[in-house]
Amino acid sequence: MIERFDPLKGERLQILDEKGSARAGLDPGLSDPELRAMYERMVLTRTVDAKALKLQRQGRFGTYASNLGHEACQVGLASAMTKGDWLFPYFRDLGLYLTLGYPLADHYHFWMGNEAGLRTPDSLNIYPVAIPVGSQIPQSVGAGLAARYRKLPIAVVATFGDGATSEGDFHEGLNMAGVFRTPNVFFCVNNQFAISVPRAKQTAAATIAQKAAAYGFPGVQVDGNDILAVHAAAREALDNARNGKGPTLIEAYTYRMGDHTTSDDSGRYRTKEEVREWERRDPLLRLRLHLEKKGLWDAKLEKELQDRSTELVEKAVAEAEARPPATVEDLFAYTYAEMPPDLAAQLEDHKAFLGEAAR
Amino acid sequence: MNMTMVQAINRTLAQEMERDDRIIILGEDVGRDGGVFRATDGLFEAFGPERVIDTPLAESAIIGASIGMTALGLRPVPEIQFMGFIYPAFNQIISHVARLRNRTRGRFTVPLTIRTPYGAGVKALEHHSESTEALFCQVPGLTVVVPSSPYDAKGLLAASIRSEDPVIFLEPTKLYRAEKQDVPEDPYELPLRRAAVVREGKDLTVVAWGAMIPVARKAAEAAAADGVEIEIIDLRTLCPMDRDTIVASVKRTGRAMVVHEAPKTCGLGAEIAATIGERALLSLNGPVLRVTGHDITVPLPKSEDHYYPGPERVLRAVRQLMEY
Numbered sequence: 261m262i263e264r265f266d267p268l269k270g271e272r273l274q275i276l277d278e279k280g281s282a283r284a285g286l287d288p289g290l291s292d293p294e295l296r297a298m299y300e301r302m303v304l305t306r307t308v309d310a311k312a313l314k315l316q317r318q319g320r321f322g323t324y325a326s327n328l329g330h331e332a333c334q335v336g337l338a339s340a341m342t343k344g345d346w347l348f349p350y351f352r353d354l355g356l357y358l359t360l361g362y363p364l365a366d367h368y369h370f371w372m373g374n375e376a377g378l379r380t381p382d383s384l385n386i387y388p389v390a391i392p393v394g395s396q397i398p399q400s401v402g403a404g405l406a407a408r409y410r411k412l413p414i415a416v417v418a419t420f421g422d423g424a425t426s427e428g429d430f431h432e433g434l435n436m437a438g439v440f441r442t443p444n445v446f447f448c449v450n451n452q453f454a455i456s457v458p459r460a461k462q463t464a465a466a467t468i469a470q471k472a473a474a475y476g477f478p479g480v481q482v483d484g485n486d487i488l489a490v491h492a493a494a495r496e497a498l499d500n501a502r503n504g505k506g507p508t509l510i511e512a513y514t515y516r517m518g519d520h521t522t523s524d525d526s527g528r529y530r531t532k533e534e535v536r537e538w539e540r541r542d543p544l545l546r547l548r549l550h551l552e553k554k555g556l557w558d559a560k561l562e563k564e565l566q567d568r569s570t571e572l573v574e575k576a577v578a579e580a581e582a583r584p585p586a587t588v589e590d591l592f593a594y595t596y597a598e599m600p601p602d603l604a605a606q607l608e609d610h611k612a613f614l615g616e617a618a619r
Numbered sequence: 620m621n622m623t624m625v626q627a628i629n630r631t632l633a634q635e636m637e638r639d640d641r642i643i644i645l646g647e648d649v650g651r652d653g654g655v656f657r658a659t660d661g662l663f664e665a666f667g668p669e670r671v672i673d674t675p676l677a678e679s680a681i682i683g684a685s686i687g688m689t690a691l692g693l694r695p696v697p698e699i700q701f702m703g704f705i706y707p708a709f710n711q712i713i714s715h716v717a718r719l720r721n722r723t724r725g726r727f728t729v730p731l732t733i734r735t736p737y738g739a740g741v742k743a744l745e746h747h748s749e750s751t752e753a754l755f756c757q758v759p760g761l762t763v764v765v766p767s768s769p770y771d772a773k774g775l776l777a778a779s780i781r782s783e784d785p786v787i788f789l790e791p792t793k794l795y796r797a798e799k800q801d802v803p804e805d806p807y808e809l810p811l812r813r814a815a816v817v818r819e820g821k822d823l824t825v826v827a828w829g830a831m832i833p834v835a836r837k838a839a840e841a842a843a844a845d846g847v848e849i850e851i852i853d854l855r856t857l858c859p860m861d862r863d864t865i866v867a868s869v870k871r872t873g874r875a876m877v878v879h880e881a882p883k884t885c886g887l888g889a890e891i892a893a894t895i896g897e898r899a900l901l902s903l904n905g906p907v908l909r910v911t912g913h914d915i916t917v918p919l920p921k922s923e924d925h926y927y928p929g930p931e932r933v934l935r936a937v938r939q940l941m942e943y
């Protein structure tokens with residue numbers, strides 16, 4: 261199916277239109293419970309995000325990268341991944357984390373400013389968030405090479421924004437993936453901005469998806485506010501990766517509805533009208549309309565879901581805030597496998613200083 | 620068996636790969652060609668293209684991919700063709716290799732060994748003679764190792780590859796084929812984070828590493844003729860540094876000097892001098908001197924003798940210090 265949508269011809273995969281109707285022949289055929297579960301994840305994601313923004317305003321959170329508008333990209337992709345697949349994420353991937361089972365309290369713990377929140381449970385194949393833009397992309401290719409060497413029938417996903425495609429690591433990573441036909445899926449969340457810089461200033465190419473052609477593998481642009489389109493493309497790309505058919509680049513065409521981070525004011529570089537235009541295409545709204553059309557959703561279910569999500573969020577925040585702060589030892593203990601004597605001496609000296617200060 | 624340093628490195632890589640199938644070599648020209656210095660000669664034939672990978676010409680991806688391999692339990696030994704070309708991979712090394720253990724509170728570690736030839740000695744173009752070890756020593760989480768002989772190269776490389784920490788393994792190009800030494804066939808490890816006193820003396824301590832060890836030895840022999848007994852410490856692991864060995868020696872000799880190829884300012888000599896100041900100030904009979912590269916771009920080969928410390932420059936500083 262991916263091959264039928266040629267980015268060089270300006271074709272974009274869309275399955276759900278803005279009224280929530282699915283295009284026949286393209287519908288990935290998800291079961292009713294699957295569709296409902298997807299919607300529930302999207303709502304939970306949005307609730308978690310809204311709470312994070314509130315905590316930041318209250319000073320209980322550090323700088324935070326808002327997630328608003330990316331729910332279909334994230335939940336659509338994660339719901340197509342299977343156990344064993346790996347994720348090399350970037351910093352705006354909340355819905356992926358939640359769908360893959362990342363503990364909510366850990367998520368809050370990390371953004372509250374404690375590394376312990378990034379100590380993923382061993383059962384989760386999620387690499388820690390990469391903040392230097394694009395640097396996770398070649399890493400994901402190495403994981404792909406390792407998967408093949410170990411004969412694991414898995415796919416490795418890297419996510420990144422449109423800005424990341426201008427980084428050298430995007431080129432180095434995709435180029436290497438093409439050469440070795442690694443089991444990778446490169447998922448670009450084209451949300452039209454890298455902080456303030458619009459997508460048109462990142463590349464003169466008409467689409468990001470078309471760049472795959474230069475690396476010798478397929479690329480497809482999908483409507484990133486249409487969870488069925490994201491899911492269908494991701495599922496096919498992941499299957500191809502697992503079955504030795506090489507990498508795929510997916511460009512999810514969407515919009516960053518919030519500010520870049522809590523330190524940003526997007527009013528400086530874009531209009532309210534533009535944002536409002538995209539609110540009409542809200543990914544949650546679209547799936548909800550679809551569910552309603554199928555008789556799978558109503559106001560009562562919506563209310564229950566909102567309440568359930570809020571409850572989960574409040575519990576997770578309380579759990580994260582109840583965790584003890586990092587100890588001084590924690591700060592020193594993970595620099596090397598075994599602490600060098602110099603570092604141990606610095607730690608002792610710092611503890612002595614703290615002891616004197618307390619006296 | 621008698622062998623050069625590059626042969627010792629080659630033998631070690633082969634033995635480690637035989638011992639542990641998680642070890643993967645990747646880099647530019649490391650496969651069919653056996654590496655531009657032949658350090659990986661024969662490994663492609665012995666272990667195949669899945670374990671000895673000729674990558675595209677992309678340093679950031681070489682290190683980035685190596686990191687990704689460690690996520691799935693492999694222990695890659697990437698090669699960067701020359702230290703002067705490691706900079707495109709700087710972000711991967713500094714932002715990720717060094718920090719993943721801490722970032723994830725120990726869930727993800729990066730047990731890789733990055734090998735790269737460094738320092739003067741090949742009379743090549745610009746960028747082929749760099750000695751920027753101090754850049755890496757400032758990064759918490761990295762271990763930087765430099766051998767100065769074939770015997771040390773084998774033991775230190777084996778220890779680096781087996782280490783759970785990421786190691787930058789710097790191979791002095793000048794010493795690759797400078798001497799042959801009897802190197803045991805059986806694998807062995809030399810301890811990391813441990814300096815070695817390679818020459819004993821009571822009058823003055825010289826701290827050096829890599830290709831500056833033979834320079835220091837020559838100077839020490841000449842000084843001995845004048846009745847000055849120099850003690851030479853081969854640092855071997857530049858960071859984390861074995862400060863105890865340095866301090867103990869300086870407390871005995873009362874004089875200290877650091878010899879390195881890298882530029883003077885913010886070179887490791889400064890760190891060593893500061894350590895001696897902190898821990899052995901009252902034992903000193905004079906300042907800690909530094910004999911180093913100058914704070915200029917490394918000159919092309921015709922003029923490189925102006926840049927690299929040789930025995931004469933070391934001897935001049937020895938005289939200054941003895942007369943202080």
Ligand SMILES: Cc1ncc(C[n+]2csc(CCOP(=O)(O)OP(=O)(O)O)c2C)c(N)n1
Nearest residue numbers: 352391392393421422423424451453454455
């Ligand atoms: C290498 C690097 N340069 C600059 C930054 C600062 N920075 C953080 S996010 C960002 C924009 C990223 O844009 P994009 O990749 O499109 O992702 P988005 O934030 O839009 O999701 C920048 C410039 C960084 N983190 N890393």
